Amino acid sequence: MSDRKLLMIPGPIELSPAVLTALKAAPPSHVAPDFIEIFGASLELMRQVWGAGPKSQPFIIAGSGTIAMEMAVANVVARGQRALVVNTGYFSARMAEMLRRRGVEVGEVGAPAGKAPSLEEIETALDSAQQDGRAYDALFATHVDTSTGVRVDAQAIARAADRRGLLSVFDGVCATAGEAFEMQSWGADIYLTASQKAIGAPPGLALMVFSERALEARKSLSEPPPMSVDIEQWSPIMQAYEARKGSYFSTPATSLVCALFASLSEITAFEASGQRGIGPRIAAHQRCADGMRAAWAALGLELFCEPDLSANTMSALRYPDGVDGARLLAGIKARGVVVAGGLYPGRQDEYFRVGHMGHVIERPSLLAKTVRAVGETLVENGHPADVEAALATLRERVGG
Numbered sequence: 001m002s003d004r005k006l007l008m009i010p011g012p013i014e015l016s017p018a019v020l021t022a023l024k025a026a027p028p029s030h031v032a033p034d035f036i037e038i039f040g041a042s043l044e045l046m047r048q049v050w051g052a053g054p055k056s057q058p059f060i061i062a063g064s065g066t067i068a069m070e071m072a073v074a075n076v077v078a079r080g081q082r083a084l085v086v087n088t089g090y091f092s093a094r095m096a097e098m099l100r101r102r103g104v105e106v107g108e109v110g111a112p113a114g115k116a117p118s119l120e121e122i123e124t125a126l127d128s129a130q131q132d133g134r135a136y137d138a139l140f141a142t143h144v145d146t147s148t149g150v151r152v153d154a155q156a157i158a159r160a161a162d163r164r165g166l167l168s169v170f171d172g173v174c175a176t177a178g179e180a181f182e183m184q185s186w187g188a189d190i191y192l193t194a195s196q197k198a199i200g201a202p203p204g205l206a207l208m209v210f211s212e213r214a215l216e217a218r219k220s221l222s223e224p225p226p227m228s229v230d231i232e233q234w235s236p237i238m239q240a241y242e243a244r245k246g247s248y249f250s251t252p253a254t255s256l257v258c259a260l261f262a263s264l265s266e267i268t269a270f271e272a273s274g275q276r277g278i279g280p281r282i283a284a285h286q287r288c289a290d291g292m293r294a295a296w297a298a299l300g301l302e303l304f305c306e307p308d309l310s311a312n313t314m315s316a317l318r319y320p321d322g323v324d325g326a327r328l329l330a331g332i333k334a335r336g337v338v339v340a341g342g343l344y345p346g347r348q349d350e351y352f353r354v355g356h357m358g359h360v361i362e363r364p365s366l367l368a369k370t371v372r373a374v375g376e377t378l379v380e381n382g383h384p385a386d387v388e389a390a391l392a393t394l395r396e397r398v399g400g
């Protein structure tokens with residue numbers, strides 16, 4: 001891949017040199033002492049990144065984000081139970097479909113594309129079901145819906161569920177390690193993600209942390225989930241690795257776990273303004289998002305989602321009137337940068353998406369390359385845009 005382009009889609013993302021180095025080694029045995037240490041330490045680092053308590057259980061499983069979603073669904077609800085899905089787009093709809101396929105009765109509280117339901121609407125849905133004697137058993141939400149860039153208020157939603165003694169599950173695939181999430185203090189029960197976005201590793205790992213309450217929910221299921229996604233199979237393996245003992249149920253993706261460890265080590269060692277850890281790393285994502293957003297505005301681009309709801313990790317941007325989407329994306333690519341098209345069903349042709357997470361957030365030259373590529377292509381396609389002003393605005397916010 002000699003003419004490799006800068007990858008600015010909402011995952012997979014550019015990787016740091018340390019993660020690339022970790023990937024270069026020959027795959028270790030899953031029971032080699034060095035690997036056992038790396039696996040155990042990665043589980044511990046996940047608790048830090050997730051803000052999870054000591055009694056929670058982290059899982060690192062070979063698979064994609066969709067597998068992590070499936071594991072969450074399969075382990076906490078079963079046929080005949082009820083779940084409320086906060087539907088903010090393509091991936092929430094996928095979660096609802098998974099629940100239905102499991103025989104779960106699904107209620108949805110949604111909003112038009114680019115918006116999110118209010119907390120009041122969510123609480124009303126929960127309370128009216130309770131009053132009708134059809135109380136929900138669990139609530140599912142997508143922290144950042146990658147199809148629109150909408151971020152929900154995960155803290156408020158988790159607390160609303162917790163106050164009602166209800167299990168809450170958050171899909172953090174486009175959020176974890178780029179958006180604030182404090183699993184324990186917010187009372188959230190499952191926070192799941194995949195390795196290829198703000199976690200900063202290649203695709204291929206499903207990552208989840210289950211709270212004690214979520215672990216209990218699995219124990220009380222009337223019928224066990226399929227074996228490969230059953231946390232009862234996986235928990236003893238994770239516990240063994242954390243106790244620095246080798247164990248086997250199904251072969252872990254050893255090379256990817258090494259890359260994950262390199263990435264989680266960087267995330268938890270992140271330093272800014274004299275502070276260290278996941279907090280400053282998230283603040284850096286926010287700074288980067290603010291810079292990118294200011295640059296988009298200077299180019300005359302509008303967000304697809306409501307500005308107040310826009311995520312740290314990506315921007316969804318409307319094609320300006322008269323600009324052809326396919327030509328815009330091709331022109332950006334010709335300038336060495338890859339961005340993504342729209343994804344919201346039926347609205348794909350209205351906007352494009354730019355990821356800004358992980359390694360690039362503190363690399364002003366890469367962010368500037370992206371803004372320049374978008375800006376110059378807009379101009380080439382007849383949209384008047386002041387590229388230098390956009391770059392100056394970006395520089396003011398992210399340096400460089």
Ligand code: PMP
Binds near residue numbers: 091144194
């Ligand atoms: N949820 C969200 C919010 C996502 O963005 C994605 C992937 N883009 C998924 C779930 C599914 O992850 P994967 O493609 O790794 O299966």
